[in-house]
Amino acid sequence: EDQVTQSPEALRLQEGESSSLNCSYTVSGLRGLFWYRQDPGKGPEFLFTLYSAGEEKEKERLKATLTKKESFLHITAPKPEDSATYLCAVGAGNMLTFGGGTRLMVKP
Amino acid sequence: ETGVTQSPTHLIKTRGQQVTLRCSSQSGHNTVSWYQQALGQGPQFIFQYYREEENGRGNFPPRFSGLQFPNYSSELNVNALELDDSALYLCASSQRTGTSEAFFGQGTRLTVV
Numbered sequence: 001e002d003q004v005t006q007s008p009e010a011l012r013l014q015e016g017e018s019s020s021l022n023c024s025y026t027v028s029g030l031r032g033l034f035w036y037r038q039d040p041g042k043g044p045e046f047l048f049t050l051y052s053a054g055e056e057k058e059k060e061r062l063k064a065t066l067t068k069k070e071s072f073l074h075i076t077a078p079k080p081e082d083s084a085t086y087l088c089a090v091g092a093g094n095m096l097t098f099g100g101g102t103r104l105m106v107k108p
Numbered sequence: 109e110t111g112v113t114q115s116p117t118h119l120i121k122t123r124g125q126q127v128t129l130r131c132s133s134q135s136g137h138n139t140v141s142w143y144q145q146a147l148g149q150g151p152q153f154i155f156q157y158y159r160e161e162e163n164g165r166g167n168f169p170p171r172f173s174g175l176q177f178p179n180y181s182s183e184l185n186v187n188a189l190e191l192d193d194s195a196l197y198l199c200a201s202s203q204r205t206g207t208s209e210a211f212f213g214q215g216t217r218l219t220v221v
Binding site for chain 1: 152
């Protein structure tokens, strides 16, 4: 059974304090590792797809990396507007299996 | 380019009733997936539709059913509502089957009382 675990569950940072979110996974036949951002009461917003170990992608203050067992979302010098829940999902077959998310709060 | 739109945004139903949720897929996308997200949890896959046929199903009972129309829009129907069905229901569209990049709508918040 495919499984995705995200840590920490919640993270509080000061503005400008860089950190990393972790996504550990077990899946048979990985067809992509996906990162989404979700604001309260809204649908997830697509951020990145990673397909193979060693791959990296960047967008503004966010950088996602992938190994064979886990992915990291690095946040450099975060701003209050980066506050959200960050979801990781693995693709296998026709479905995405999501982790529980990391709730990030960035204080000014 | 229009994104994924869902209706209604909020809904309150009584236990035992039936509900229909609607989704219009993003322009150029032919695949629609539905997810259920309970409060404080990640989304869970309900099913996927491609070319008007169910193309994969998660661990949900048969009272969860769906349709896809020729214009790729979709409906999610839930019969005999239970209190535990209260959740945010998300529709996601993608350009092809499998797990190509999926783009989500804003969701429908269903409350069963």
